[in-house]
Every structure is written in structure tokens, then in C-alpha cells.
Amino acid sequence: MSRQYQPPYSITSAVVNLIAEISEAVGRMTVLADQSRALRLRRINRIRTIHGSLAIEGNTLSEVQITAILAGKRVIGPPREVQEVKNALAAYDRFDSWRPEAEKDLLEVHRILMSGLVDEAGVYRRGGVGVMAGKDVIHMAPPAARVPILMGDLFNWLAATDAHPLIASSVFHYEFEFIHPFADGNGRMGRLWQNLILASWNPLFADIPVESLIFEHQAEYYQALRESTRQSDSAPFIAFMLRMLLDTVATSAPQVTPQVTPQVGELLTAMQGEMSREALQSSLGLRDRKSFRERYLKPALADGLIEMTILGKPNSRMQQYRLTDKGRQWLAQHGDG
Missing domain, CATH: 1.10.3290.10 (Fido-like domain)
Incomplete structure (x- = not known):
């Protein structure tokens, strides 16, 4: 039965x-x-x-x-x-x-x-x-x-x-x-x-x-x-x-998220899917490429909050960036919307 x-x-x-x-x-x-x-x-x-x-x-x-x-x-x-x-x-x-x-x-x-x-x-x-x-x-x-x-x-x-x-x-x-x-x-x-x-x-x-x-x-x-x-x-x-x-x-599981600078926080909030350096810099309204790289891009990469889409070729003209799981976790807990 x-x-x-x-x-x-x-x-x-x-x-x-x-x-x-x-x-x-x-x-x-x-x-x-x-x-x-x-x-x-x-x-x-x-x-x-x-x-x-x-x-x-x-x-x-x-x-x-x-x-x-x-x-x-x-x-x-x-x-x-x-x-x-x-x-x-x-x-x-x-x-x-x-x-x-x-x-x-x-x-x-x-x-x-x-x-x-x-x-x-x-x-x-x-x-x-x-x-x-x-x-x-x-x-x-x-x-x-x-x-x-x-x-x-x-x-x-x-x-x-x-x-x-x-x-x-x-x-x-x-x-x-x-x-x-x-x-x-x-x-x-x-x-x-x-x-x-x-x-x-x-x-x-x-x-x-x-x-x-x-x-x-x-x-x-x-x-x-x-x-x-x-x-x-x-x-x-x-x-x-x-x-x-x-x-x-x-x-x-919610992780102990890293303390990020206001600049990195702005970068993570601006991320929409996969974006080029130029698109990111433009979305943040920044003109100084060196300042953007040193204060925004490099720290976010170093903390594992974003990643390159083309590994091993950071200067590729096709290079783009996207959030990692760690970055999405941070954004979920600290983002504005």
C-alpha cells in the first residue's frame, strides 16, 4: 500500500x-x-x-x-x-x-x-x-x-x-x-x-x-x-x-566584513555587472586616472571585493571588473539600496 x-x-x-x-x-x-x-x-x-x-x-x-x-x-x-x-x-x-x-x-x-x-x-x-x-x-x-x-x-x-x-x-x-x-x-x-x-x-x-x-x-x-x-x-x-x-x-554565512575606505565603498556601490575601468571612473565622476587606480581600484582588488574578468592581464584593453561574493556580501550589509 x-x-x-x-x-x-x-x-x-x-x-x-x-x-x-x-x-x-x-x-x-x-x-x-x-x-x-x-x-x-x-x-x-x-x-x-x-x-x-x-x-x-x-x-x-x-x-x-x-x-x-x-x-x-x-x-x-x-x-x-x-x-x-x-x-x-x-x-x-x-x-x-x-x-x-x-x-x-x-x-x-x-x-x-x-x-x-x-x-x-x-x-x-x-x-x-x-x-x-x-x-x-x-x-x-x-x-x-x-x-x-x-x-x-x-x-x-x-x-x-x-x-x-x-x-x-x-x-x-x-x-x-x-x-x-x-x-x-x-x-x-x-x-x-x-x-x-x-x-x-x-x-x-x-x-x-x-x-x-x-x-x-x-x-x-x-x-x-x-x-x-x-x-x-x-x-x-x-x-x-x-x-x-x-x-x-x-x-x-554573514562574514566579518572588512573595513573599507569611503572611496572603495563608493566603487562597490557603483558596480553594475561587469564594467571597464573607464566606465567605473566615469560613473564615479572622477577625472584623475592615477588617483582612481590608487584610492579606489587597487584597494578593492587587494581586499578581494572585486575581481578582474581577464586574470593575469590587468592592462588588457578588454579588461573589466565585477563584484566577488565578498563584495556582494559587503554591499548587502552596507549598501544603500
Whole structure:
């Protein structure tokens, strides 16, 4: 019977240790006292989450373009990719209202995420589908007729399990990808739902951009899925996801930010995506190139608040500069808007 369904997974010592490390890291994270700064940091991380999740699926729009779409600006790009971003922004805007154990909420989120992109938005697939890694088929999903039963079993398990949320969310994510219940959008849905399960355990996870780290480790992500399927045990995928979560929590924790000069602070505030030296200097209204380099640019680079886009060639005519994670963190806590 469906309520007796138990996904196959084992708990290794590595998984136990990762859970302990993540729990400790979460416990160390402090809530930002200034609510306006907290909202800015949440906005930055939400953009990174959406960029990472869609980039895994082949969307080429940058974080700068996603930020522009969020601000209601017109962005030049493939219409489908722009629509994907708008849909994701709309879905994550309602993130706090979704319930991880509610199957109807899953269907509603899919309807929003895939609106205007597929005919079967918000309904389970009616045909066969394979899980792709690039051009390779790494898994043939169960027949469409089985999907409602399998998803019902999975949601019943999620509602009843006493497994730690870090494990339960990873198991759900793997099982979801194994079932592959939708005609399209399964990857972004599985990752979103894991975040949702984790956020119900600790709201902190609503604002941690795990997606961006998974994007940087795509090959390992697909390998963990394949290995779990081969073993008929989601332990490899659980371990992979917990490593990603630990790394993301560690890098997302509010850091003791460096004391920066007013000039460097002005530079960070002026940064908009990737900018050339000339554009930065102009935006600050500065004429003296040497003064700009010595008082603004070099200190910001030395503190790791900005970085060059062309490493090793500081004098390249194509050289541009952009904020680092450390710079974005500083801006979230000290910027004006």
C-alpha cells in the first residue's frame, strides 16, 4: 500500500558527519540585525539561485540580466529564456506559501515555472521520457501511467517520515528525478522542492543559493544520480547534496566584513555587472586616472571585493571588473539600496 512505501537509501558515516557539520554551520549563522540589509542579501541570493537552476538547464542569461528582469527592465535575449526567468521569479516570489508535503502545490509551482513553455504545465506527463545529461540518456523514467501512483507514494512517505530533513529532502529530490513526473522542468522542480523541504526545517534555506554551487558541479550532480540508480540506493546522491549544502552554508554565512575606505565603498556601490575601468571612473565622476587606480581600484582588488574578468592581464584593453561574493556580501550589509 502507498503509505508503506519506503524509498531505498542507506545512511553512511560520511552522511552522518555531513549532517553534523551542516547543523553546526547553520547554528553559527546569525540573523542580520538590519532588516533592510537582510532583504538585500535575500534578493542577491534569490537571483543567484534562479541563475544557477536555469543555467543547469541551458539558460544563458546572466545574473545581471536576471536582475534587470526583476527590476522590470527590458532584456535582449532568447524569448524562451526570458520567459523562464520571469516564471522562476514568479514562483520564488510565492516560495513561502508552498507546503512541501502538498502534491497540489507541486503541480501549481510547475504550472507557474513552465507557463508558456510547455503544453503540459501543471500536470504530470502523458508520455515516456528520459533523463538527459547533455546528449546522453542516463535514465529512462517509469511509464507515464505509473507517475500518479509513484508521486502519491513519495508524498505520503515525505509526510510520514521521521528522517532528518537534510536526508528526507535529498531522498525526495533523488526519487523525484528518478520518477521524472513532468514532460519538462523536472530538474528545476526537484531542486526547488528540496529547498522548500529544507526551508520548512530552517527558514535560512529559503535564501541559500545551493543552485549556483550545483551549477558549478553539474558533472558530479549527474554522476551522483547515475550512481544512486545503479546501486538502487540514493546514498551517493544524499552525500553529494549534503556536500553542496555544507559548502553553500559556509559561503553564505554573514562574514566579518572588512573595513573599507569611503572611496572603495563608493566603487562597490557603483558596480553594475561587469564594467571597464573607464566606465567605473566615469560613473564615479572622477577625472584623475592615477588617483582612481590608487584610492579606489587597487584597494578593492587587494581586499578581494572585486575581481578582474581577464586574470593575469590587468592592462588588457578588454579588461573589466565585477563584484566577488565578498563584495556582494559587503554591499548587502552596507549598501544603500
